[in-house]
Amino acid sequence: MLRFILRFLLLFNRQGKLRLQKWFVPTSDRERKKVIRDMIMLVLPRQPRTCNFLRWKDLKIVYKRYASLYFCAGLEEQDNELLALEVLHRYVELLDKYFGNVCELDIIFNFEKAYFILDEFLMGGEVLETSKFAVNVSMEQADTLQETMEEYMSKPAY
Amino acid sequence: MPAPIRLRELIRTIRTARTQAEEREMIQKECAAIRSSFREEDNTYRCRNVAKLLYMHMLGYPAHFGQLECLKLIASQKFTDKRIGYLGAMLLLDERQDVHLLMTNCIKNDLNHSTQYVQGLALCTLGCMGSSEMCRDLAGEVEKLLKTSNSYLRKKAALCAVHVIRKVPELMEMFLPATKNLLSEKNHGVLHTSVVLLTEMCERSPDMLAHFRKLVPQLVRILKNLIMSGYSPEHDVSGISDPFLQVRILRLLRILGKNDDDSSEAMNDILAQVATNTETSKNVGNAILYETVLTIMDIKSESGLRVLAINILGRFLLNNDKNIRYVALTSLLKTVQTDHNAVQRHRSTIVDCLKDLDVSIKRRAMELSFALVNGNNIRGMMKELLYFLDSCDPEFKADCASGVFLAAEKYAPSKRWHIDTIMRVLTTAGSYVRDDSVPNLIQLITNSVEMHAYTVQRLYKALLDDISQQPLVQVASWCIGEYGDLLVSGQCEEEEPIQVTEDEVLDVLEGLLVSNLSTPVTRGYSLTAIMKLSTRFSSVNRIKKVVSIYGSSIDVELQQRAVEYNALFKKYDHMRPALLERMPIMEKTASNGPTEIVQTNGETEPSTVEAKHPPPVTQPTNQANDLLDLLGGNDVVPVIQTTIPTKPASAGGELLDLLGDLSLSGGPAPAPAPSVPTSQPPFLLDGLTSQPLFNDIAAAGIPSMTAYNKNGLKIDFTFERANPNPNIAVITIHATNSTEAEMTDFVFQAAVPKTFQLQLLSPSSNVVPALNQGTVTQVIRVLNPQKQQLRMRIKLTYTHKGSAVQDLAEVNNFPPQSWQ
Numbered sequence: 001m002l003r004f005i006l007r008f009l010l011l012f013n014r015q016g017k018l019r020l021q022k023w024f025v026p027t028s029d030r031e032r033k034k035v036i037r038d039m040i041m042l043v044l045p046r047q048p049r050t051c052n053f054l055r056w057k058d059l060k061i062v063y064k065r066y067a068s069l070y071f072c073a074g075l076e077e078q079d080n081e082l083l084a085l086e087v088l089h090r091y092v093e094l095l096d097k098y099f100g101n102v103c104e105l106d107i108i109f110n111f112e113k114a115y116f117i118l119d120e121f122l123m124g125g126e127v128l129e130t131s132k133f134a135v136n137v138s139m140e141q142a143d144t145l146q147e148t149m150e151e152y153m154s155k156p157a158y
Numbered sequence: 159m160p161a162p163i164r165l166r167e168l169i170r171t172i173r174t175a176r177t178q179a180e181e182r183e184m185i186q187k188e189c190a191a192i193r194s195s196f197r198e199e200d201n202t203y204r205c206r207n208v209a210k211l212l213y214m215h216m217l218g219y220p221a222h223f224g225q226l227e228c229l230k231l232i233a234s235q236k237f238t239d240k241r242i243g244y245l246g247a248m249l250l251l252d253e254r255q256d257v258h259l260l261m262t263n264c265i266k267n268d269l270n271h272s273t274q275y276v277q278g279l280a281l282c283t284l285g286c287m288g289s290s291e292m293c294r295d296l297a298g299e300v301e302k303l304l305k306t307s308n309s310y311l312r313k314k315a316a317l318c319a320v321h322v323i324r325k326v327p328e329l330m331e332m333f334l335p336a337t338k339n340l341l342s343e344k345n346h347g348v349l350h351t352s353v354v355l356l357t358e359m360c361e362r363s364p365d366m367l368a369h370f371r372k373l374v375p376q377l378v379r380i381l382k383n384l385i386m387s388g389y390s391p392e393h394d395v396s397g398i399s400d401p402f403l404q405v406r407i408l409r410l411l412r413i414l415g416k417n418d419d420d421s422s423e424a425m426n427d428i429l430a431q432v433a434t435n436t437e438t439s440k441n442v443g444n445a446i447l448y449e450t451v452l453t454i455m456d457i458k459s460e461s462g463l464r465v466l467a468i469n470i471l472g473r474f475l476l477n478n479d480k481n482i483r484y485v486a487l488t489s490l491l492k493t494v495q496t497d498h499n500a501v502q503r504h505r506s507t508i509v510d511c512l513k514d515l516d517v518s519i520k521r522r523a524m525e526l527s528f529a530l531v532n533g534n535n536i537r538g539m540m541k542e543l544l545y546f547l548d549s550c551d552p553e554f555k556a557d558c559a560s561g562v563f564l565a566a567e568k569y570a571p572s573k574r575w576h577i578d579t580i581m582r583v584l585t586t587a588g589s590y591v592r593d594d595s596v597p598n599l600i601q602l603i604t605n606s607v608e609m610h611a612y613t614v615q616r617l618y619k620a621l622l623d624d625i626s627q628q629p630l631v632q633v634a635s636w637c638i639g640e641y642g643d644l645l646v647s648g649q650c651e652e653e654e655p656i657q658v659t660e661d662e663v664l665d666v667l668e669g670l671l672v673s674n675l676s677t678p679v680t681r682g683y684s685l686t687a688i689m690k691l692s693t694r695f696s697s698v699n700r701i702k703k704v705v706s707i708y709g710s711s712i713d714v715e716l717q718q719r720a721v722e723y724n725a726l727f728k729k730y731d732h733m734r735p736a737l738l739e740r741m742p743i744m745e746k747t748a749s750n751g752p753t754e755i756v757q758t759n760g761e762t763e764p765s766t767v768e769a770k771h772p773p774p775v776t777q778p779t780n781q782a783n784d785l786l787d788l789l790g791g792n793d794v795v796p797v798i799q800t801t802i803p804t805k806p807a808s809a810g811g812e813l814l815d816l817l818g819d820l821s822l823s824g825g826p827a828p829a830p831a832p833s834v835p836t837s838q839p840p841f842l843l844d845g846l847t848s849q850p851l852f853n854d855i856a857a858a859g860i861p862s863m864t865a866y867n868k869n870g871l872k873i874d875f876t877f878e879r880a881n882p883n884p885n886i887a888v889i890t891i892h893a894t895n896s897t898e899a900e901m902t903d904f905v906f907q908a909a910v911p912k913t914f915q916l917q918l919l920s921p922s923s924n925v926v927p928a929l930n931q932g933t934v935t936q937v938i939r940v941l942n943p944q945k946q947q948l949r950m951r952i953k954l955t956y957t958h959k960g961s962a963v964q965d966l967a968e969v970n971n972f973p974p975q976s977w978q
Contacts (some may be wrong), residue, residue: 018216023610026252026287028902050516051480080452082445082485083405088394108173109166111216112209115245123317124285126354129347131392132400138310142275145237 005125006084007074008035008058009118011107014068016040019107020114024125039063039072053081064088068104087127094135095122116142159428162195163188165209172217185214190741196227204231205239208246215249225250225257232264237276240268244279253289254902254960256378261290269299277303281311285318291324291899304336309345316340320358326898327362327929334359334366341376346393346400349380353406358564359427360413371414374421378428381407396440397620408432408449415457422458429454433466444474448489455493465500468493472504480516487511487522494529496729505530512546517553525552528561536569536881540579548586550869555590559583563595572605574652577613585620588627596632601744603637612652614641619656626675633684635670638663639687640741641695659816668704672702681716689723693738702727754844860975866952866967870897871926873906873954875969885943887976893934895926897958902926904956906936911949926956 008027011020018036029036042054043063054061056074062084063072072090075081092102094117099106107114120135122128129135168188175181192207200207208227217222225367228250231243261283268280281303284296300322303315304485317780323330333355340352360367384399384407393400411429415422417960432450437443447470454467471493474486490508494501508530511523524546531539540562547558562583570576580599583591603613617634625631638645642663648655670676670684685708692701705727708720726734860877867873871893878888904924910916921936942948950969 018218021216021249026250026254026255049480051518052485053481053484053518055518066946079359080445080449082448082481083401085481086401086442086445090395109169111213112242112245113562116241117281119286119481123282123314124321125352126317126320127311127402127406128317130350130400132394133392134347138275138278142237142241145273145275146241 005076006079006087006122007125009122010036010039010072011069011114012036012072013070013104014044016044019069019104020111022064022115022118022122024122028118032143035074043072043148048064052085056067059140060084061087065093069107090132091118091121093132097132097136098139149150162191162203162207164211165206165213168210169213172214179518181217185217186796187218187220189214192881193223196223201234202232205236205242209242211217212246212249213243218887221250225255229257229260229264232261232268237273240276240279244283248283248286252287253292255959256960257286258289259291262295266296266299269296269303269889274308276315277311281314281318285314285321288318288321288325290325293325294329297322297326297332299915301332301336304333309343309348312343313345313347313351316348316355320351323358323362328368330359330363330706333368341373341380343816349398350403350406353403353410357406357410357413360410367413368399368643368944371418374411374414374424377407377411377414377640381411381428381432385435386912388462395442396448397437398442401442401446402444404432405449408446408453412453412456415453417458419458425453425457426459430463430466432719433463433470438473438477441479441481444477444485445477448474448485451489455489455497464497468497468500468504472507475507475511480514480519484515484516484519484522486525487519491522491529494526496944498530501526502530502535505535505539509542512542512550517551520550521554524550524558524561528565531565531569533569533571536565536571538576540565544579544582544586547583552590555587556592559595563591563598567602570644573609574612577603577606577609577616580615581620584627584633585624588630591661593629596629599633600636603633604640604741605743607743608938609652609820610641611644611650611655614638614645615650615653615656618645618658619662621670625670626672628677628680631670631676631680635667635680635683635687638667639683639690642687642691646695648828660691660697661700664691664697664700667691667694671704671708678713678715681713682719685716685719685723689719689726690738692727693735752894753795861973863973865969865971866954867948868965868967869902869958869963870894871954871956873952875972877973885941885945887942887948889938889940889976891934891936891938893926893936894930894932895928896930898928899959900928900964901956903962904934906934907953907955909940909951910940911946911955913942913944913946914948917941924956942977945977948972 005024007023007025009020009022009024010082012018021032021036023032039061042056042061046063047053052062053066054063058077060075060077060079060081061072062071062075062081064085065071071092073084073088075084095102095107095114098113098117099110105137117135117139120129120138129138172181172184175184188210189382192211195203195207204227208231211221211224211227215224217311228243228246231239232247234240234243247258247261251261260845265284268276269284271277271280281300283291284300288296296329300315300318303311305317306312306856319333323333336804337352337356339361340355341347341349342350356370356373356598360370381404384404387399389397390399393403395401398404411421411425415425425775428452432446433454436450438447451467451470453462463681468490471486471490474482475490477483487508489503490504491729505527508526511519512524512527514520524543527539527543527546531543543562543565547555547562548901550558562809566576566579570579580602581693584599603610606613613635617630617637619629619876621634621638634763642660644650645656645663646655646658646660650656667684667688671681671688676684683806685705688701688704692698695701702724705720706724708716709724711717726737862874862876865873865875872895872927874892874894876892878890891906893904893906902925904926905920908918910915917939919937919939921934926932926934940948949972951966952969953964953966955964957963
């Protein structure tokens with residue numbers, strides 16, 4: 001059965017610290033740990049000007065480094081790697097728009113927001129929204145819902 | 159009780175930890191605080207605590223005690239709570255836990271919530287991790303939302319529907335009405351997700367596919383508008399409008415146009431348009447071109463369009479961007495079978511890619527180059543490939559050498575060229591050639607009768623230069639043993655014959671015996687070669703001396719040979735000439751079983767297929783490679799020389815307990831072959847069965863069988879003969895699962911009766927996907943030297959729908975050909 005989905009999306013830094021993990025296919029804790037370990041081992045040693053694609057088991061791995069973070073996605077055999085690069089890039093742009101000049105620290109301290117943004121952009125491994133503006137509009141409106149909550153005003157929810 | 163610390167406070171604190179131990183301590187302290195807070199059923203801070211738990215979970219610490227709390231958050235009325243609750247559910251829960259089913263009701267309520275962002279959360283979670291039961295329960299709600307006019311909800315409902323269909327394919331029908339006017343949407347989000355939904359439906363059902371073919375004109379129109387439309391800031395990516403949507407449409411067109419002339423024709427123009435007009439300076443344009451090429455190649459496009467597509471790939475090869483070159487090579491590799499001539503036109507560019515610095519590109523280029531070799535270009539291509547072999551990284555050498563041998567065998571323009579090519583590979587990459595190349599090459603050389611003198615001369619000269627590359631040395635020793643007489647008589651026609659004496663040749667061979675560089679296998683080859691020369695050379699005394707010395711060698715293998723050769727000299731000298739005669743031409747029987755040897759004279763190798771020494775029981779998995787090497791070995795090495803694993807690779811001690819009478823260990827060591835035979839020496843015949851064979855001799859004609867079929871788990875066995883030893887059957891198990899839920903932690907174990915030996919290699923995976931969507935395979939090698947009827951007892955364990963399942967079964971229905 002042809003499947004055109006992303007299986008997972010990982011963000012990690014050069015020290016191999018995980019900053020975000022999204023699994024689009026049911027994966028056990030043990031498998032997740034193994035995949036994360038393998039991805040870090042495969043991607044970190046890569047030289048700067050080599051191509052952004054790798055093969056790992058039956059998947060294509062697409063990765064790109066943005067400043068101190070590696071964005072690493074696992075694709076099915078049938079997928080378009082060049083487009084996957086565009087998907088990664090769009091996600092970074094969305095983060096950048098939300099946080100303003102996004103850097104790793106933003107993702108560390110506001111990881112839940114990074115997930116919320118991701119969930120407005122991708123769902124089940126597919127692109128949900130292709131507009132550059134719509135995602136941020138939704139985020140702003142949803143955030144507003146949080147902030148009008150009384151307890152958020154007087155006692156921040158976190 | 160003071161308020162629990164805030165999330166960002168915790169993050170800050172944890173980051174100050176200087177060691178792993180310090181971090182662990184902080185985390186444990188915080189977890190304890192969180193646990194007691196959970197116990198107190200504190201509503202106010204639950205959200206904060208779960209958020210902190212999620213952070214710690216990301217660092218790798220266990221967070222399962224927060225699972226129920228996530229459910230409580232989801233059930234809360236506050237949006238903040240729900241947001242974190244759903245996030246936690248997606249991170250901490252999956253359909254394997256019973257806990258997640260409790261979400262169903264909350265999700266159902268939230269799907270009908272008055273706030274679209276709450277509905278969105280529910281759709282997202284369901285679409286991300288909903289189990290089959292949840293999907294069944296909630297499909298109706300999703301379908302309702304698919305028909306709403308709210309585009310925010312509609313797009314989410316579409317992707318959620320995709321997930322529902324993937325989990326419960328029977329529900330696909332119910333979404334059909336809602337798809338009616340999905341494509342008339344203006345909103346790109348809805349449009350994109352609709353195309354994804356339609357694609358999923360067409361993929362799964364030929365009826366749906368036929369039904370949706372009528373959408374081709376509409377899809378073509380939408381694509382055309384995207385290309386022709388002016389700048390849209392919202393969707394623009396480097397001058398291209400909504401590349402994501404364009405690619406998705408192209409993919410759907412591919413599926414609709416496949417095997418359908420009318421649809422293919424209807425999309426011909428737009429494909430040509432995209433192919434010629436898309437800007438190629440940036441990755442995004444190339445992404446679209448790439449998808450276009452894939453579509454053109456897959457549908458019934460006219461030949462002009464196909465050539466256009468391949469030329470695009472050819473242009474990709476010249477692009478500066480490595481990613482694009484890589485993608486081009488991968489696609490060309492896929493199309494080289496169907497459009498061979500078109501790809502041939504780009505051969506020189508492809509060959510240039512062999513010199514690329516990028517490892518991934520080099521590998522692809524090498525594979526593609528081998529695919530392009532044919533009778534016309536063999537000389538030129540081989541030059542390039544041999545050059546590549548000289549200079550490439552070690553990781554490529556084995557594959558490249560194998561590829562060269564294969565190509566040379568298929569297309570060699572002359573026998574001399576063939577032998578020269580083999581020589582070149584052996585001398586430049588000799589240590590990297592696969593072990594099975596040695597017997598293959600020996601067979602090739604034997605069969606090139608007119609080249610014997612030339613070959614042995616070249617090999618001899620190569621030995622004088624370098625004795626470190628074992629495959630080269632082994633082939634050379636064998637040839638000198640066989641054709642040493644041609645060597646000293648200087649009969650070479652092809653090139654200037656060299657002058658060499660018998661003593662010089664024996665010096666070289668004896669040198670191999672004593673050299674530190676020679677492996678035991680190589681030593682075996684040289685000793686045998688020396689022995690063979692006793693009927694070809696006149697210096698028999700010297701040979702006798704060497705042979706008797708090795709009669710007390712520490713290496714048991716050499717010792718045995720020497721003792722037997724000695725016996726040949728002493729007691730059976732009258733048989734020696736016949737036994738050591740020139741090898742006959744070996745006929746390749748292409749399909750079944752081992753090579754037929756025309757005469758029964760052959761190598762005087764003792765066969766020790768059975769273990770000579772009961773090996774110690776060791777951890778099998780890391781011995782697997784040793785066993786493979788030994789079993790796949792060449793004719794001169796007994797199959798088992800060192801310790802071998804006697805347990806199947808995955809069985810532990812417990813299998814012995816459970817499977818009572820079946821022993822897992824190999825048979826007791828049979829007596830070593832008698833020193834010298836009479837007219838039908840058993841070891842000679844056994845030696846014959848381990849003669850060099852060609853790689854691609856498979857055991858055709860052994861029917862496959864179903865070994866097990868219960869509770870939706872079906873295991874089929876397919877058979878092959880391992881080469882070179884026909885006593886080894888290679889069984890591949892194929893496990894499929896026809897139930898709705900996947901089987902995880904799947905472990906297959908097997909045991910065989912005492913006279914057999916069994917080796918289990920690693921499985922392809924331990925998850926058997928549901929609904930026959932995939933197969934787990936695993937290879938079993940069974941050694942059956944006594945040719946007894948094969949019986950097997952198997953034990954299966956797996957987890958299915960949350961519970962552990964275990965079963966034992968006997969397999970007795972092996973086809974006779976698998977063990978005879």
